[in-house]
Amino acid sequence: MSKLKIEALTLIFGKEKEEALSLLKQGKSKAEILKKTGCTVAVKNANFEIEQGEFFVIMGLSGSGKSSLLRCLNRLIEPTSGKVILNQVDITSLQDQQLQQVRRKEMAMVFQKFGLLPHRSVLENVAFGLELQGVAEQERLEKAQSVINLVGLHGYEQQHTASLSGGMQQRVGLARALANDPEILLMDEAFSALDPLIRTQMQDELIDLQQKMHKTIVFITHDLDEAIRLGDRIAIMKDGEVIQIGTPEDILTSPATAYVSSFVEKVDRKSIVTAASLMFEKPTVAIYKKDGVEGSLRKMRSSGLTSLPAVSADKHFLGFVYLKDILELKAQGHKTIEKAILRDLPVAYPESTVEQMLPFIAENGRAVPVVDKDSNKLLGIVAQTSLLIETTGACWQNVNGNMMDNLQKEIV
Amino acid sequence: MRIGYYIEKLINWLSFQGEGFFDAVRVVVEAVVNSVEWLLLLPPFYVLILLIAFLAWKRSGWGLTILTLTGLSLIWGMGYWTQTMATLALILSSAFIALLIGIPLGIWAAKNAFAGKLIRPVLDLMQTLPAFVYLIPAVLFFGLGKVPGAFATVIFSMPPAVRLTTLGLKQVPRDIVEATRSFGATSKQLLFKVELPLALPTILAGVNQTMMMALSMVVISAMIAAGGLGEVVLKGITQLKIGTGFEGGIAVVILAVILDRITQSFGLKKEIKV
Numbered sequence: 093m094s095k096l097k098i099e100a101l102t103l104i105f106g107k108e109k110e111e112a113l114s115l116l117k118q119g120k121s122k123a124e125i126l127k128k129t130g131c132t133v134a135v136k137n138a139n140f141e142i143e144q145g146e147f148f149v150i151m152g153l154s155g156s157g158k159s160s161l162l163r164c165l166n167r168l169i170e171p172t173s174g175k176v177i178l179n180q181v182d183i184t185s186l187q188d189q190q191l192q193q194v195r196r197k198e199m200a201m202v203f204q205k206f207g208l209l210p211h212r213s214v215l216e217n218v219a220f221g222l223e224l225q226g227v228a229e230q231e232r233l234e235k236a237q238s239v240i241n242l243v244g245l246h247g248y249e250q251q252h253t254a255s256l257s258g259g260m261q262q263r264v265g266l267a268r269a270l271a272n273d274p275e276i277l278l279m280d281e282a283f284s285a286l287d288p289l290i291r292t293q294m295q296d297e298l299i300d301l302q303q304k305m306h307k308t309i310v311f312i313t314h315d316l317d318e319a320i321r322l323g324d325r326i327a328i329m330k331d332g333e334v335i336q337i338g339t340p341e342d343i344l345t346s347p348a349t350a351y352v353s354s355f356v357e358k359v360d361r362k363s364i365v366t367a368a369s370l371m372f373e374k375p376t377v378a379i380y381k382k383d384g385v386e387g388s389l390r391k392m393r394s395s396g397l398t399s400l401p402a403v404s405a406d407k408h409f410l411g412f413v414y415l416k417d418i419l420e421l422k423a424q425g426h427k428t429i430e431k432a433i434l435r436d437l438p439v440a441y442p443e444s445t446v447e448q449m450l451p452f453i454a455e456n457g458r459a460v461p462v463v464d465k466d467s468n469k470l471l472g473i474v475a476q477t478s479l480l481i482e483t484t485g486a487c488w489q490n491v492n493g494n495m496m497d498n499l500q501k502e503i504v
Numbered sequence: 505m506r507i508g509y510y511i512e513k514l515i516n517w518l519s520f521q522g523e524g525f526f527d528a529v530r531v532v533v534e535a536v537v538n539s540v541e542w543l544l545l546l547p548p549f550y551v552l553i554l555l556i557a558f559l560a561w562k563r564s565g566w567g568l569t570i571l572t573l574t575g576l577s578l579i580w581g582m583g584y585w586t587q588t589m590a591t592l593a594l595i596l597s598s599a600f601i602a603l604l605i606g607i608p609l610g611i612w613a614a615k616n617a618f619a620g621k622l623i624r625p626v627l628d629l630m631q632t633l634p635a636f637v638y639l640i641p642a643v644l645f646f647g648l649g650k651v652p653g654a655f656a657t658v659i660f661s662m663p664p665a666v667r668l669t670t671l672g673l674k675q676v677p678r679d680i681v682e683a684t685r686s687f688g689a690t691s692k693q694l695l696f697k698v699e700l701p702l703a704l705p706t707i708l709a710g711v712n713q714t715m716m717m718a719l720s721m722v723v724i725s726a727m728i729a730a731g732g733l734g735e736v737v738l739k740g741i742t743q744l745k746i747g748t749g750f751e752g753g754i755a756v757v758i759l760a761v762i763l764d765r766i767t768q769s770f771g772l773k774k775e776i777k778v
């Protein structure tokens with residue numbers, strides 16, 4: 093059961109919403125609608141579900157409607173049509189008072205510009221949400237204090253927020269949201285205003301916190317690197333539309349549109365792309381005992397390869413065999429390839445990242461064997477070219493499809 | 505055109521229809537002004553001087569303290585202590601009433617677009633009309649004395665309180681208001697816990713301006729027998745007693761400087777904190 097479900101959510105800014113909405117249903121574009129009615133379509137028919145405990149990132153360029161979409165979730169902006177369903181309850185149908193309860197107990201928000209109260213101390217800011225709920229002073233300050241310790245603000249309790257650095261101010265923002273103990277955290281470009289170093293640090297801290305808290309987080313960013321670092325899943329928005337939803341790896345390895353790929357190209361893929369997505373799945377192998385010297389030679393000849401992974405009959409990875417070694421065995425009159433198998437080679441696992449596979453590049457031009465961690469069964473191989481392309485960032489698309497065979501021949 | 509005739513009719517009709525209302529207002533305002541005046545005259549003059557000097561020292565510093573001590577002693581020395589206290593009572597009461605009405609009006613104008621559109625031109629008109637104009641309805645509704653004086657003063661001094669309250673509220677950063685709403689604040693909580701505290705420096709600037717506008721009505725309201733220092737100055741002018749007029753004028757200026765500096769200090773101090 094999903095925690096939060098967004099159904100056909102559309103948000104239009106402007107006076108003639110009805111007309112804009114009907115034009116939208118006729119399939120008119122954002123630009124056409126703006127020209128005809130003067131209305132801006134900020135969010136266009138968004139549909140997705142967010143699971144309990146999921147870190148869900150919404151990414152897109154400035155103006156793509158991310159903030160608008162996020163604000164529809166707690167109705168800081170009223171959606172024009174569609175539903176937002178939280179724990180089976182449609183938020184869009186709630187009365188003011190019920191909505192206040194949702195905002196107080198279930199969803200808390202962190203803002204890009206912090207939105208802290210300059211006339212109050214850090215402690216009072218953190219306790220603010222509880223104060224609005226009418227929690228007694230003693231209790232709310234105690235609670236606030238414990239959250240302050242959690243986010244690393246200890247010692248700053250009595251300071252005025254304006255005197256703090258950006259990173260510290262956002263810690264206050266985060267603490268204020270956490271003090272309410274909400275089920276869902278809404279974060280609108282929460283780290284975008286921070287210096288790169290501080291930003292990375294805050295991302296790490298948020299990941300750590302999330303591992304302890306298991307909140308459901310909806311996080312907005314315009315930075316794909318950030319999205320990939322943080323998100324369990326990422327939704328990509330363009331001109332008010334959600335154009336792709338998937339895990340970071342889905343997005344990187346199979347971008348749905350040219351638009352997404354244009355983002356993806358700029359990303360540091362080394363730490364994200366895994367062996368599973370690069371590997372060539374049914375490689376030609378020498379099956380030990382079944383394939384003897386002759387059999388192996390025939391396979392090499394027909395595939396044009398000078399080396400093959402060797403596996404046992406039940407597909408356990410044994411090592412590699414090289415053409416020159418097998419030819420030598422043949423000359424000596426051997427029938428089995430046993431002596432030619434180069435054993436105890438390093439292996440990669442499906443979840444190994446390109447970064448982790450970098451040492452393989454030095455391994456004499458041999459492909460990288462990818463095996464199942466538990467059974468040691470060979471799942472596939474990653475060609476050296478693929479690794480090189482990933483690390484140098486050259487046109488990665490060519491790795492897929494037909495090119496794969498050629499590459500494999502070239503390299504292995 | 506007999507505009508004057510119709511206006512006269514209208515005001516007569518109003519004062520006749522609203523007799524009960526105006527009587528009630530008169531009683532309340534009179535009570536307020538008189539009790540403030542009574543309170544100011546209750547302690548011996550030197551105690552009050554010391555009290556005001558202490559306030560000046562707390563809020564501003566030694567400069568204003570010395571000015572307060574010498575200035576108020578001078579007033580006493582010139583023999584205008586009671587008149588000064590009468591004027592001070594009238595100013596404080598009028599400004600208080602002006603704020604009591606003006607600040608809520610300012611809040612309303614900030615919160616409600618329609619109210620904002622309605623109030624703005626009225627304020628513009630109130631500030632363009634010469635202060636004398638308010639004397640006419642004041643006299644017609646309340647006769648002569650302190651109450652019509654206070655009435656004219658309230659009307660004249662209210663606009664800055666309204667305007668600056670509205671301005672202060674509109675200047676509260678949008679993202680702070682949004683954050684407050686996102687945590688489930690009611691509109692009342694938003695107003696009292698966030699908007700008013702953040703608008704306070706601007707509102708206090710409005711308080712200061714209202715105070716100064718009220719003070720500027722001193723002489724004018726003396727024309728309808730509101731008494732106090734205004735009467736001294738007026739006597740000086742009408743009877744060509746230059747010395748008396750001058751002394752009254754000095755007393756008004758001293759009062760103005762002290763009131764201005766003290767009320768200003770509230771706004772400034774807050775601003776630095778924020």
Ligand SMILES: Nc1ncnc2c1ncn2[C@@H]1O[C@H](COP(=O)(O)OP(=O)(O)O)[C@@H](O)[C@H]1O
Pocket residue numbers: 105106132133134152153154155156157158159160161
């Ligand atoms: N209050 C508003 N009134 C009218 N148009 C708005 C308003 N807020 C945002 N928009 C428009 O909606 C679109 C999406 O904006 P926004 O949600 O802020 O994008 P993002 O957060 O992705 O930068 C933009 O075209 C923006 O100009």
Ligand SMILES: [Mg+2]
Pocket residue numbers: 155158159160281
């Ligand atoms: Mg935004």
